[in-house]
Each structure stands twice: as C-alpha cells, then as structure tokens.
Amino acid sequence: MTFTRRFILAGATALATALPAAAQELPGNVRLVIGSTSTGGDTYQNSSIVADALAEKLGINIKVDAVGATEAFKALDRDSRGTTLMIFHDQSYLGNLYGVRGYQDIFENYTVGPTVAINPGNAYLVPKGSEYQSMDDILTAAENGERVRVAIQPGGVSEIGFSAMKNAARVRSEGSEENIVAVNTGSQSDKNQTLFDDLADVINGSIQANEQFTQLPEDDQKSMRFVWITARPATLEQAPEEGMGDTTRDQLLQYASPETSVTLDGEEDFTFDKEFFFLYNPEMDEAIVEQIDTALEEIYAEGEIQERQKASFFIPNFLPSDEAQEHLREKRSTYDEVISQISGDNS
Known part of the structure; x- marks a missing residue:
C-alpha cells in the first residue's frame, strides 16, 4: 500500500510538472x-x-474607485494579482x-494597457x-510685449496647452514666450473664478464644463468665448453633429486646427487629444493583459459602448x-520636446 501510494503521488507530481499551468x-x-x-468628472464617467x-x-464585478493619482498608483504597486487595475489619461x-x-x-x-x-x-x-x-x-500681443496671463492647473493636461502656447510664441518670435505667463490654480471652478475676477486673461477649460458660459450675454461677468480647442480635427469630427449644449460640432471645429492654428514647429500645428x-x-500575469485586450476588442466590435461614450461626448x-x-x-516624445523647448520659462 505504501509503495503503491508513493508511486501514485510521484506520478501525479510528474504529470503536474509536465502540464502547463492554467492561464491566470x-x-x-x-x-x-x-x-x-x-x-x-470625465475620468470617472468614462471609466x-x-x-x-x-x-x-x-x-x-468591477468597482470604480476615485482615489486620485497618488493613491491609485500606490494601490497598483501593491497588487500584481489583477484584483486592482487603473484607468487614467x-x-x-x-x-x-x-x-x-x-x-x-x-x-x-507599469504596464500600459489599451x-x-x-x-x-x-x-x-x-x-x-x-x-x-x-x-x-494672443500670440501677436505677446510678440508686441503684452503680458498674457493664462490660468492653468500645473503639471499635466491643463498645462500642456499652455506650454504649446509658449512654444508657438517662441517659434513666431523668440523671446515673446516670456510674455505668456501662468496663473497657477486648481480645479475648473478655481480657473473660472480667475477669469471672473480679472486675474487671468485666458483660462484652460473644457467644452463640457465651459460651453454653458459661452451662451451668456457679453455683459454677464461669467460670459466666456472659446479661442482654442486642442483636439485633432479628425477626433472632433467624430463627435455628435449637434455638438455640446447650444454649440454645434461645426462651430467647435472653428476653434481647432487648422482653422485655429497654434504652431508646433512653424509648419505643423500642435494638437492634443486627452x-x-x-x-x-x-x-x-500577461494572460490577464491578453484577456482584457480580447474582451475589449469584442466589446468595441459589438458597437454598443461607442453609443454610450458618444452620448457623453467621448470619442x-x-x-x-x-x-x-x-x-x-x-x-x-512630442510633448517632451515641447516642454523642453520652453523649460524654465513658465514663471
């Protein structure tokens, strides 16, 4: 009995060793x-x-947890089992x-996913x-020595367009980028307030958050007007024809390249898709990466998710x-070059 049991256990061990482990x-x-x-916000909504x-x-079951960038990265660092994933931009x-x-x-x-x-x-x-x-x-004013104050939330999506403005000013007239200056602030409401209080001449905003203010009469303190949308025209053209609020897609395209040009290098326009x-x-495990890729490929092939995204003005x-x-x-690489060109000039 002992010999038989040992033989069976040994055989089972050998078989387990020979067979590949099940994909995680x-x-x-x-x-x-x-x-x-x-x-x-848009990150939570899209996620x-x-x-x-x-x-x-x-x-x-997948639960979306809005913990912020620092805590999200920490959570991801602690978990390699696939029980914690992250979406960001x-x-x-x-x-x-x-x-x-x-x-x-x-x-x-980290491993960058789809x-x-x-x-x-x-x-x-x-x-x-x-x-x-x-x-x-705005760029002509900077070239003429006028100080143009731009309200941004420093260090990311809000700032990259500001960096592009400075770079475009430098390309047009070297030295004029010093007249494009940052007003560093926080949330969208904070940026809006700088405009209401005349603490900034230009603010970073979004179509979703600020279109409502563009519908106000000019004598309203909170009225605004778009001057630039950074998205590629090919991206914006995929938005619903009715656009957002009372602003149609065709109207929005007037503020994007090539109708509104913020040069990257004197020949090509700067664009940015979030x-x-x-x-x-x-x-x-790489098998989980492949599992998510495969599942999403099937989801997007079915087409329903696209309708939900477009209804929320996502492309x-x-x-x-x-x-x-x-x-x-x-x-x-492209944005690293832009930032490097104007490094030290954002004060």
Whole structure:
C-alpha cells in the first residue's frame, strides 16, 4: 500500500510538472482605481462606462474607485494579482515630464494597457468682452510685449496647452514666450473664478464644463468665448453633429486646427487629444493583459459602448495594449520636446 501510494503521488507530481499551468484570469471582484478624486468628472464617467461593459462581458464585478493619482498608483504597486487595475489619461506621463511629485515614468514602472476613449473637450477660453478674438491675437500681443496671463492647473493636461502656447510664441518670435505667463490654480471652478475676477486673461477649460458660459450675454461677468480647442480635427469630427449644449460640432471645429492654428514647429500645428487608457502592475500575469485586450476588442466590435461614450461626448478609441504603448510613447516624445523647448520659462 505504501509503495503503491508513493508511486501514485510521484506520478501525479510528474504529470503536474509536465502540464502547463492554467492561464491566470481576472478574479471575480476587481477594483478599478482612477487618477481622479471626482465622481462627477470625465475620468470617472468614462471609466464607469468601460467598467460596466467589461464586467458584463466577463461576468465579474468591477468597482470604480476615485482615489486620485497618488493613491491609485500606490494601490497598483501593491497588487500584481489583477484584483486592482487603473484607468487614467495623459496626465499619467505628463506629470512625470513636468516633474510633479508622485509621478513615475509609466513606461518604465507599469504596464500600459489599451486605450479606450478620447475626451476631445480640452479648451482655452477668454471673457466675451476680451480684446483677444483669437489665438493669433494672443500670440501677436505677446510678440508686441503684452503680458498674457493664462490660468492653468500645473503639471499635466491643463498645462500642456499652455506650454504649446509658449512654444508657438517662441517659434513666431523668440523671446515673446516670456510674455505668456501662468496663473497657477486648481480645479475648473478655481480657473473660472480667475477669469471672473480679472486675474487671468485666458483660462484652460473644457467644452463640457465651459460651453454653458459661452451662451451668456457679453455683459454677464461669467460670459466666456472659446479661442482654442486642442483636439485633432479628425477626433472632433467624430463627435455628435449637434455638438455640446447650444454649440454645434461645426462651430467647435472653428476653434481647432487648422482653422485655429497654434504652431508646433512653424509648419505643423500642435494638437492634443486627452486619451484614457489602462495601467497595470508590471508583475501582473500577461494572460490577464491578453484577456482584457480580447474582451475589449469584442466589446468595441459589438458597437454598443461607442453609443454610450458618444452620448457623453467621448470619442471611442480602442487600441490593444501593444498598439497603445507605441502610440502613447510617440505622444510623450512630442510633448517632451515641447516642454523642453520652453523649460524654465513658465514663471
């Protein structure tokens, strides 16, 4: 009996060693952390749409947790099992380029997963009564020695357009970039308030958050006017024809390249799409990466998620992990060059 039992156990061990381990999959309960603390913002809204679709496809539970960038990265660092995933946007690498504390190089320290959507709404606005009717007016003013104050939230998506303004001023007339100055502030409401209080001439905003103010009469203290939308025209053209609020897509396109030009290098316009994508612990099993890629590919092929995203003024943009990594590395390289060109001039 003892010999027989040993023989069976030995055989079972040999068989287990010979067979490949079962591919790891997402667990039944997943925490999806996001780089925002707001449950009303675009990161939460977009992540919820994706999480709901992915959970239904895979038959699991996914809870979106708005913990903010620092806590989200910490949570991801602690969990390589796939029970914690992250969705964020370009801030994740821009924060590192700008030297913001808590932002590591995502391409070195994490696994970049698939892209899922674009928010084409990143914009810059002036008061309706402003003497600046266009971005050309703003850059010409800087060239003429006028100080143009731009309210931003430093260190990421809000600042990259500001950096592009300074770079465009430098390309047009070297030295004039010193007249494009930052008014560093916080949330969108804080940026709006600087305009209301005449503490800034231009603010970073968004189509979603600020379009309502563009409908106010000029004599209203809170009235605003778009001067620049950073999204690529090919992205904005995919938005619903009715646009947002009382501003149609065709009207919005007037503020984007090529109708509104903010030069990158004297020949090509600067553009910026705010893209949302997954981030994973670098030790997470590759099989889970492939599982998510496959599930999302099927979800986007079915088409329902695109309707939900467009209804919230997001542009569907699925790229599997390998393509997303290449694409986002290229974006980072372009913006790194812009930031380097004007480094030290943002005070």
